[in-house]
Amino acid sequence: MDASYITPFMTSIQNVFSTMFQLPVEIGEPRIKTESKTTHDVSGIIGVSGEMVGTIVLSMPSDTAESIVALFTGMEMGADTDDFADAVGELINMISGNAKAEFQRKSVSISCPSVVIGSGHRVASSSNIPCVLIPCNTDCGEVVLEVAIREATESVSTTSSSTAA
Amino acid sequence: MRILLIDDSKTMRNIQKSVLKQLGYNELEEACDGQDALNKIGSFKPELCLVDWNMPVMDGLTFVKTFRQTDKSTPLIMVTTEAEKSRVIEAIKAGVNNYVVKPFTPDLLSERITETLAKCGANS
Secondary structure (H helix, E strand, O other), rough: OOOOOOOOHHHHHHHHHHHHHHHOEEEOOOOOOOOOOOOOOOOEEEEEEOOOEEEEEEEEEEHHHHHHHHHHOOOOOOOHHHHHHHHHHHHHHHHHHHHHOOOOOOOOEEEOOOEOOOOOEEEEEEOOOOHHHHEEEEEEEEEEEEEEEHHHOOOOOOOOOOEEO | EEEEEOOOOOHHHHHHHHHHHHHOOEEEEOOOOHHHHHHHHHHHHEEEEOOOOOOOOOOOHHHHHHHHHHHOOOOEEEEEEOOOOOHHHHHHHHHOOOOEEEOOOOOHHHHHHHHHHHOOOOOO
């Protein structure tokens, strides 16, 4: 995968977290993800279409996600509430939207976000699109961005679905 | 001043409400998509709308185009993750008066609201 498709997501998560709730993000070493399950049990998911296709997932452990959502919304809320899912969805929406603006001269659209909560769930996308896992350390704990996108001209069909284990 | 907040994210509407209340605006109504907003406009009669772009049912750009067919003057501010220049131009051509890219600081949103109301002569 072209590194220029990954760097915008690193910058974007730092920008979103620092602008919206002053939480610094330290980016770890990106790697190709080989395991099929998401890294953690809370996933915010965005589909990408247009001249680029694929999926972007913000994966967080529940306790980390609850701390981040509390900073973002100014309210404590459990992972089982609608408002919690809404906040996680808005985070991945901002991260993806911000990053896609860096894809110069490409017309790219993002979907409305989906949020899946539950241990061991899997977010499926085309197996032909490699997924790059970007570990991000924060004072609230580790979060992970999983970026599986590529140019649509490579004619790969993208189906995206999520299943709870 | 009556302000309509149009965003499918309750979290984002709450953040915007908090900024607007700090600015002294308390007559606020919420809509979760463009169609919901069109349904509420007749009774609420907003004097300013903050509009998200990506929403289910009816997106913000479609809302702006539809709204502008009958209302040329009420100020509209697009508040969205869509940051590409081409998108900003598209929104302005459709009739928005100002544009805020998410993520934003409360100060930036305040500034854009004040600036828009001043430009449109609607500050009260």
